[in-house]
Amino acid sequence: MSRIAIITGASSGMGRRFAQTAAMHVAFDELWVIARREDRLEALSQELDGQTVRRIPMDLTDGEALERFTCTLAAENPEIVLLVNAAGFGKFQAVEDVPRKTADSMLALNCSALMDMCYICLPYMKAGSRVLNIASVAAFQPVPYITEYAATKAFVLNFSRGLWKELRPKGITVTALCPYWTKTEFFDVANNRTEKDRITYFNAMYDPVDVVNRGWRDLLKGRDLSTFGFIARMQILLVKILPHRLVMKVWCGQQKIAD
């Protein structure tokens, strides 16, 4: 039985960095990398010379593609030692300015596809297998003008932590990584470069290498939650104690958005 690691969102940003990190540290036979841009997956596999990389170009919001992936696993029956769900996107606009189709895709990718990947992969995991789902610091509070995104990440956080508890007796761990602003292509996707972009102020911007290193360390320790950076930790703490109306007022003030 071959041992495999699966990373979604491996074509850029934190997913790509997780793929590089896994290739350096985990013992497995194949690394399966998933995203839509095949050329990026090809470049990654060339970079990870010496590692057997299987490129799986697919849209995770496509139900038929997920079915084909499920059938591939059933046919090969591997042991999945690692699953990293990094694929996701957000939009920096008011709910009324985000097309409904885009909001539906966000929900489909950030929540349904992530949950489906857990459902699909768990039957192939054993004691010692690890799951890491990327949520966000935004998961802990309502965040106007990135409203749908923050709501999807609240789902990811709570789904992951609940699953962490359920799978403990089996020795499988689930870590919710909650990054603060991190310098990736996320911002190219979130901004439409029009006057409708409302999020313009970023009080800190972390390096994906540092965020992934912390996530990796916490994943190996089997922690349910992983955050990187003093500002991230302070924010999570403060939004637990402060009324969320006040938290939203401060956020809008930072973004220079009138109440």
Ligand SMILES: NC(=O)c1ccc[n+]([C@@H]2O[C@H](COP(=O)([O-])OP(=O)(O)OC[C@H]3O[C@@H](n4cnc5c(N)ncnc54)[C@H](OP(=O)(O)O)[C@@H]3O)[C@@H](O)[C@H]2O)c1
């Ligand atoms: N950057 C931040 O400030 C930040 C903060 C908190 C949380 N996060 C979360 O961190 C995770 C990684 O994001 P990132 O910052 O690394 O951004 P990124 O560089 O834009 O990476 C997003 C990845 O998702 C993949 N993806 C997007 N739509 C997809 C689809 N329909 N099917 C399959 N793959 C898809 C993209 O690949 P293709 O385009 O090739 O499909 C890409 O590899 C996301 O869940 C994001 O929400 C980011």
